[in-house]
Amino acid sequence: MYGASVPVLRHGLQNLRAILAKAVAFSDSKKVASEVIAGSRLAIDMVPLSKQVQIACDTAKGCGARLSGVENPSFADDEKTLQELLQRVDKTLAFLEQLSPEQFAGSEDKAIQLNFPSITLNFNGQDYLQQFVLPNFYFHVSTAYGILRHIGVDIGKKDYLGAIGGV
Template sequence: MSLSMFNASIPLLMQGLNNLLVILGKAETFAEQKKVASDVMAASRLAIDMVPLTRQVQIACDTAKGCGARLSGQDNPSFADDETNLQELQARVRKTLAFLEQLHAEQFEGSDDKAIVLNFPSITLNFNGQDYLTQFVLPNFYFHLTTAYGILRHIGVDLGKRDYLGKVGGV
């Protein structure tokens, strides 16, 4: 049996987002213990020319919900990019998870050949569904998830590989 587009996308994206919730929760605990304002944590970045934690989380969520919407033929929910603290970032992740949870495998049938066009200010990207998932969604999602992890780890949040990977192999 081949791997369906649904199984190659939604469970992976949901696992990553659930792990991000754990990571953000640990960041919130760290902020409380160290008496650091939640908005200061959310504005942190790895390098001056990189976007801050808030934008990393927003892009990870947008990538996940955009994937689910485009491949299933659903409307892509629009979320305002107005989060300024860890609690609001966690709420955004939860909203994204709620959208992904209502999607069903049948909605993804035939999406591997579906035309996907992404318009950005300086470029238009054209994909079929499978290439969109494998060449854009998954690398982009994991980049921003990893960068969010890296930002928080860099500022001292006690995180490890298990926090990033979450539950694997039944453990």
């Protein structure tokens, strides 16, 4: 469970961090306020880049916490700039790096309950990871990528995928 979650989430967050860093360079070169980019959306009824990053980070740290049995750190959702979003990703990566494979032993059968305002979801650990965490994480990372690509940040599939296959 550790191998199917933490390294995968760390890789995705490292790639998200890299595309956010490119967004900072874009912001500087185009003289577009960082807050404007952080508030950008693909569609009017979608949440902005800042929320996409916050949700991706929350999904990753929540997974690590729930499956390992440690307390889920609480991060205020107050990031308004690209630099603050980079710090959010860094805090999430630092949390995940503290977790060990041993903490995940037996977590595939662990009962996981998620309470949302309109629904409660119940999973075992494996279904939580496969049916909720990974699809939700990749949705928000992909949407963050899409927002940045849409506004003109020079990123491509290689940036989204990051280092793969030993390269």
